[in-house]
Amino acid sequence: MTQKAIDIKEARQIIRMILAKSSWILPVSQQVYYSVFAKSIKDVQAVTVDLNHTAQVLSTVLNQGWQLNKSVEWINQELLFEAHAAYFGDRLRVMLFALKRQRGSDEALDLYNERLRRFDVIKDFL
Structure with missing residues (x-):
């Protein structure tokens, strides 16, 4: 199965879902990934306070991670890096x-x- 790059519109939808829901019904094995991923996205959103900028960061990090065959942990790490970078300007x-x-x-x-x-x-x- 090949990964499809996500665009800004899809990234905005993901962000809206994460910000609107405190928890989803997920298998236990995925709950940790979801909670860490959701926190990372919320951190980016809190710093940028701009849905479009957050969507750009999310889509760029996800697409780069898929291109480079990186792990979920790498994607979370890089979302947090982008939040720190935005915070410090x-x-x-x-x-x-x-x-x-x-x-x-x-x-x-x-x-x-x-x-x-x-x-x-x-x-x-x-």
Whole structure:
């Protein structure tokens, strides 16, 4: 089964459902993922206070995660990163701080590059 990229409209629908419902009827194995995922989306929404911006972040992170074959944990981690970046208002500085904190390890450099490419930040410097 191939993954279909989600667009902004679908992302807005997901966000509205998460914000409107405190819990869904899910199998126990999925409840933890849902609660963490819902919290991550709520964190992004709380910081941006803009459904369209939150939808852009959600669709971009989900689509990048699917393209790179990343885990649910990675997607949640990156949604939280985007919430922190929005809170501080300087995405590149937050990225550099995370890179320095991990002492420039190969994994940290890979993650830095993934984040840099997420919103096509590289082309702004060329």
